[in-house]
Amino acid sequence: xxxxxxxxxxxxxxxVPEPVAEEAPPVEAAEGEEADAKKKEKKEEPxxxxxxxxxxxxxxxxxxxxLDPGELLAAVLVLYKAEFFIESITGVDWIKEDQLEVxxxxxxxxxxxxxxxxxxxxxxxxPSVPTISKIxxxxxxxxxxxxxxxxxxxxxxxxxxxxxxxxDADFHPLLKDFKP
Amino acid sequence: MSAxxxxxxxxxxxxxxxxQHPATHGVLRVKMEMDGEYIVKAETVLGYIHRMHExxxxxxxxxxxxxxxxxxxxxxxxxxxxxxxxxxxxxAGIEVPERAEYxxxxxxxxxRVASHLFWFGAFVMDLGGFTPLMYAIEDREYxxxxxxxxxxxxxTYCYYRFGGLYNDIDDxxxxxxxxxxPRLRKSLKKYxxxxxxxxxxxxxxxxxxxxxxxxxxxxxxxxxxxxxxxxDFDVRKNEPYSxxxxxxxxxxxxHECDSLARYKVRMDEMEQSLRIIEQGLEKLPDGPIMxxxxxxxxxxxxxxxxQAVETARGSFGIRIVSDGTKNAYRFKLxxxxxxxxxxxxxxxxxxxxxxxxxxxxxxxxxxxxxDR
Amino acid sequence: xxLTLLNAVxxxxxxxxxxxxxxxxxxxxxxxxxxxxxxxxxxxxxGPFGLLQPPADGIKLMTKQLMIPGGxxxxxxxxxxxxxxxxxxxxxxxxxxxxxxxxxxxxxxVLMIFAFASMGGLAILFAGWGSRNKYGxxxxxxxxxxxxxxxVPMLITxxxxxxxxxxxxxxxxxLSQSGGFWNWNLFPSLSSPLMPVAFLIFFVCTLxxxxxxxxxxxxxxxxxxxxxxxxxxxxxxxxxFMGEYANIVIGASLTTILFLxxxxxxxxxxxxxxxxxxxxYLLIATFIWIRWTFPRTTIYGLLNLSWKILIPISLxxxxxxxxxxxxx
Numbered sequence: 001x002x003x004x005x006x007x008x009x010x011x012x013x014x015x016v017p018e019p020v021a022e023e024a025p026p027v028e029a030a031e032g033e034e035a036d037a038k039k040k041e042k043k044e045e046p047x048x049x050x051x052x053x054x055x056x057x058x059x060x061x062x063x064x065x066x067l068d069p070g071e072l073l074a075a076v077l078v079l080y081k082a083e084f085f086i087e088s089i090t091g092v093d094w095i096k097e098d099q100l101e102v103x104x105x106x107x108x109x110x111x112x113x114x115x116x117x118x119x120x121x122x123x124x125x126x127p128s129v130p131t132i133s134k135i136x137x138x139x140x141x142x143x144x145x146x147x148x149x150x151x152x153x154x155x156x157x158x159x160x161x162x163x164x165x166x167x168d169a170d171f172h173p174l175l176k177d178f179k180p
Numbered sequence: 181m182s183a184x185x186x187x188x189x190x191x192x193x194x195x196x197x198x199x200q201h202p203a204t205h206g207v208l209r210v211k212m213e214m215d216g217e218y219i220v221k222a223e224t225v226l227g228y229i230h231r232m233h234e235x236x237x238x239x240x241x242x243x244x245x246x247x248x249x250x251x252x253x254x255x256x257x258x259x260x261x262x263x264x265x266x267x268x269x270x271x272a273g274i275e276v277p278e279r280a281e282y283x284x285x286x287x288x289x290x291x292r293v294a295s296h297l298f299w300f301g302a303f304v305m306d307l308g309g310f311t312p313l314m315y316a317i318e319d320r321e322y323x324x325x326x327x328x329x330x331x332x333x334x335x336t337y338c339y340y341r342f343g344g345l346y347n348d349i350d351d352x353x354x355x356x357x358x359x360x361x362p363r364l365r366k367s368l369k370k371y372x373x374x375x376x377x378x379x380x381x382x383x384x385x386x387x388x389x390x391x392x393x394x395x396x397x398x399x400x401x402x403x404x405x406x407x408x409x410x411x412d413f414d415v416r417k418n419e420p421y422s423x424x425x426x427x428x429x430x431x432x433x434x435h436e437c438d439s440l441a442r443y444k445v446r447m448d449e450m451e452q453s454l455r456i457i458e459q460g461l462e463k464l465p466d467g468p469i470m471x472x473x474x475x476x477x478x479x480x481x482x483x484x485x486x487q488a489v490e491t492a493r494g495s496f497g498i499r500i501v502s503d504g505t506k507n508a509y510r511f512k513l514x515x516x517x518x519x520x521x522x523x524x525x526x527x528x529x530x531x532x533x534x535x536x537x538x539x540x541x542x543x544x545x546x547x548x549x550x551d552r
Numbered sequence: 553x554x555l556t557l558l559n560a561v562x563x564x565x566x567x568x569x570x571x572x573x574x575x576x577x578x579x580x581x582x583x584x585x586x587x588x589x590x591x592x593x594x595x596x597x598x599g600p601f602g603l604l605q606p607p608a609d610g611i612k613l614m615t616k617q618l619m620i621p622g623g624x625x626x627x628x629x630x631x632x633x634x635x636x637x638x639x640x641x642x643x644x645x646x647x648x649x650x651x652x653x654x655x656x657x658x659x660x661x662v663l664m665i666f667a668f669a670s671m672g673g674l675a676i677l678f679a680g681w682g683s684r685n686k687y688g689x690x691x692x693x694x695x696x697x698x699x700x701x702x703x704v705p706m707l708i709t710x711x712x713x714x715x716x717x718x719x720x721x722x723x724x725x726x727l728s729q730s731g732g733f734w735n736w737n738l739f740p741s742l743s744s745p746l747m748p749v750a751f752l753i754f755f756v757c758t759l760x761x762x763x764x765x766x767x768x769x770x771x772x773x774x775x776x777x778x779x780x781x782x783x784x785x786x787x788x789x790x791x792x793f794m795g796e797y798a799n800i801v802i803g804a805s806l807t808t809i810l811f812l813x814x815x816x817x818x819x820x821x822x823x824x825x826x827x828x829x830x831x832x833y834l835l836i837a838t839f840i841w842i843r844w845t846f847p848r849t850t851i852y853g854l855l856n857l858s859w860k861i862l863i864p865i866s867l868x869x870x871x872x873x874x875x876x877x878x879x880x
Binding site for chain 2: 586589590591592686687690693694765766768772773774775777844845846847848849850851852853
């Protein structure tokens, strides 16, 4: 199963300092539904970095990876080599924690289904994440859009100008403190 | 004697295709660096119909956002609202009665056929043939009439509710749908004879606008565009949702990677959709269309939910980040044409403008859906 | 027939009247035909069968303001529509509608028509270049390369016929085919067995020369917005439009005279102008039918067709005919 190999590869890449106590069900995600749901409810404080296996039926994706912006490129490269395609990139403004989260969605074209979500957090004052548009060309527009909406700077992006907003837009509408 | 003209061999000019251009089907603008008829470099400029649906999704409650979803893609609106209701049902854990799911599948497939029919007409019109558009619209009219009778609108449907449907289908609808299926099958044969076999049509599409499978993967192309490049990917099969596993249908895949392959995929898909509608009408169970117990106020538990559905244009994803209130904390729409269109910039380099626009037509663009 | 002043004025008035009437009502016919092909009514509100639509359109076009875009070359911009219309009307002068109905018969009629037809390309070039519009310029370049490429096979085909009949007078050309349809140039004869092919080449070239679909690359609206007349409104556009239809009538007339026996009856009975009109309107109906059936070709497909297929075949036909004429 691609899910397990990718998980293994990602875990090898970023040895989790504090092992997340989550022995996920290996293949059949549906079996561990209740157990997983409980675990999810328990998690209140911000997550530690690492790979989590999630229940597909409740959340809609299989692997949930959180890492530092510096580790992003290595993780994306693992997915690129494992024949994933890029689904989307977006941001989430966690204003209470003073952080911006960038969420990357990846999926696969074959029937060995595995959706991977990669999250990385960056401070709200100077949001900056390395670009992955050199690996996945399609990230180009997604990153520009995220830059439009959240003001996150993608280091090394070839053409970081507003895409959906007007050329001279200096506002970021999806920030929670945005006043129209 | 006039001054001598200096001709630079590298001299190019910029051509603004759009935002008001007959080939862009809406307000898309492509800045093309042209060398005569050849495109040296193209840059797509988006945002002319950007309405910030994602912010509206954060400011409104879940049911209030429902009508917004059908404004994304005015040709295949039901697929998008289906994605939204499925995402919220997944997040809030709402059970859907089987009859409702069947009716959803039937109506989504009808809408998919309508969308493909319109695309077919518009695409051939892009290539300069006007008549197929009229034929396609005539057939599409039957679908719109059927859907109007049960949903109350013709394009921007707001038919699905969390947990079920707004309105049950009646015998008239079933009879009309059953009559429509053989009718469209006959029409599809007619289109094949009129368009697919036409030598000019084939010459304009064969080998034009190649998009490799690798390129699809890099850009995240989905839907008929990916399937025309030999990628066997359809969310209905790969990540089954709703009642699709219970239907027997095929995913047409072509390996030529050119515009003609994308055309053939869509034409074959209509036949597959008809098969689904046929089976759905046959298997349609009795029962309620709304669940017995349903929360009055939809407040999904805290978390991050994702739902992908196969719309007429590809994999439409919807991400709901919930903080436990009646509004979404983050409401992300992943539209398929956005990724498909992104490939255009790279793919059209070095092509002639007519071929590039033929290829643009084969991507099946709906601009409000790209700009959101 | 001597050309007195009165004769000339009457001829010109009739030519203009015929051209204008045809242009106006061919638009109506085209729209009705398109409606028929596309299973919709077409214009049917103004008058019976929408027959008052052309005058209404004409009044609308004539009362609109003529806009000249800033930066345009005014002289070229204004000359182009007139130049599109005038040669078309001039060509009518020499077309024999029957043995007696001809404004001015001259012994180089074919040459004159082709000379005027070449000016159509010039008008398109002026319009595209003069309007300072990138789409216009691209369309103009296309249209000129198109008319250059298609005049060659067209003329070669005509030379073949001129060689066979030994005259360039349209009237004599038509008379040489009188008697019955077996005498028409359309059908193979002993000295020229490839005549049906030549007819096909000529027909395709006529389509291309008149900028009709599937060769309407000069105004390919899905790529070049409206091509060379993007910037034209009001009667400037109207003249281009009328010029196009007048050119179609001339193309059909020429095809009829060269290949279909002019005003001769297929069975040698009652030759007269009615046969001529019947033939040209049948041809025009075919033009309309083709336009609403086929998608547009590409510019390179179009040029390839001309240079790689039509010209070699027509040259071969010319050589064959020349050789066989010597033999028989």
